[in-house]
Amino acid sequence: MPCFHAxxxxxxxxxxxxxxxxAVCTAAQRLGHGAIQSIRIGKAIEICLDAPDEARARQxxxxxxxxxxxxxxxxxxxLELHNQEA
Amino acid sequence: MHVGVVVFPGANCDRDVGWALAxxxxxxxxxLWHQDATVPxxxxxxxxxxxxxxxxxxxxxxxxSAPLLGAVADFAASGGPVLGICNGFQVLTEAGxxxxxxxxxxxxxxxxxxxxxxxxxxxxPWLRHFxxxxxxxxxIAHGEGCYHIDPPGLRQLEDHDQIALRxxxxxxxxxxxxxxVSNRAGNxxxxxxxxxxxxxxxxxxxxxxxxxxxxxxxxxxx
Numbered sequence: 560m561p562c563f564h565a566x567x568x569x570x571x572x573x574x575x576x577x578x579x580x581x582a583v584c585t586a587a588q589r590l591g592h593g594a595i596q597s598i599r600i601g602k603a604i605e606i607c608l609d610a611p612d613e614a615r616a617r618q619x620x621x622x623x624x625x626x627x628x629x630x631x632x633x634x635x636x637x638l639e640l641h642n643q644e645a
Numbered sequence: 646m647h648v649g650v651v652v653f654p655g656a657n658c659d660r661d662v663g664w665a666l667a668x669x670x671x672x673x674x675x676x677l678w679h680q681d682a683t684v685p686x687x688x689x690x691x692x693x694x695x696x697x698x699x700x701x702x703x704x705x706x707x708x709x710s711a712p713l714l715g716a717v718a719d720f721a722a723s724g725g726p727v728l729g730i731c732n733g734f735q736v737l738t739e740a741g742x743x744x745x746x747x748x749x750x751x752x753x754x755x756x757x758x759x760x761x762x763x764x765x766x767x768x769x770p771w772l773r774h775f776x777x778x779x780x781x782x783x784x785i786a787h788g789e790g791c792y793h794i795d796p797p798g799l800r801q802l803e804d805h806d807q808i809a810l811r812x813x814x815x816x817x818x819x820x821x822x823x824x825x826v827s828n829r830a831g832n833x834x835x836x837x838x839x840x841x842x843x844x845x846x847x848x849x850x851x852x853x854x855x856x857x858x859x860x861x862x863x864x865x866x867x
Contacts, residue, residue: 571748575793576818578753627710630703630739632746633793 560609563616564641569629570601604628616640646672646861649687651717653679653708656695656732658841665841666691670857679711689726689860690717692733694786694839704747704789705735714740726770726860727833731787734825734835743826743835744802745794747787751818755788759849761813762824762838766806769827771834774859781852783838785816790837792819792826805829810836 571577577599584598606623610616620638629636648666652659659676666672677684679697684690697708708714714736721727721742729737737743750756761782764775775781794802799821802808810825817837825836840853 578749578751630746633748
């Protein structure tokens with residue numbers, strides 16, 4: 560069965576305050592990066608999985624992302640399905 | 646009064662809850678392992694504070710899919726009183742048993758201090774014996790206690806009288822100063838403060854004991 564590699568990016572919804580991102584933004588500006596207007600911190604989750612084809616790999620990853628990796632109350636997620644190894 | 650206290654790996658308040666309920670109130674306490682899929686016959690269930698599963702991914706996220714949570718949901722669906730304290734509150738929101746979610750404190754600091762909260766609704770059996778507006782002083786200890794819900798969700802909470810406790814001096818940026826919410830039925834209560842740490846006069850107060858004792862009075866048990 561082919562192995563698929565994926566990256567799921569999870570971040571806080573734009574309407575949700577990200578105090579950690581704000582703290583990093585303040586530090587960046589203090590270091591002279593005055594052009595930086597905002598920083599928001601999320602996470603990238605790397606996944607390898609076996610699936611018969613790309614469609615079913617995507618289906619599984621979407622379910623995982625919506626039900627465990629991200630909490631829709633305060634987060635959004637996006638999925639990148641990368642390469643496939645035989 | 647027979648209460649079950651859920652034990653997750655990484656929880657650190659399960660024994661404190663056990664001491665408060667058994668040692669201070671004389672209840673019968675049974676610890677429930679997270680990998681069990683059933684619970685014995687109980688009068689109430691408590692999900693304690695701590696850092697279940699290391700709080701990996703998000704606070705309470707992994708615990709919300711533990712085998713025991715199915716049994717917790719069944720117990721709650723049958724009307725059993727369930728209390729989630731701090732991380733237990735986070736677990737209940739992650740499991741979808743309570744609305745909203747808990748995110749990083751606005752000021753980033755982990756806050757550990759006594760906090761005054763006000764009873765905003767006495768609809769939940771855990772708070773039935775308090776008058777609305779009654780003040781309680783309870784310890785808080787959390788880094789991710791900022792309650793979040795979107796504006797339509799907040800309106801629903803207000804419409805259904807689900808806001809149970811509000812901070813008097815909002816320590817963490819919570820929407821609506823919310824310190825605790827209940828489900829629609831009222832039998833599930835989640836709160837960030839630690840009532841189990843306020844059950845013994847020797848360690849600074851007994852306002853938490855009043856919360857637990859109220860449930861007993863409401864249930865007509867001893």
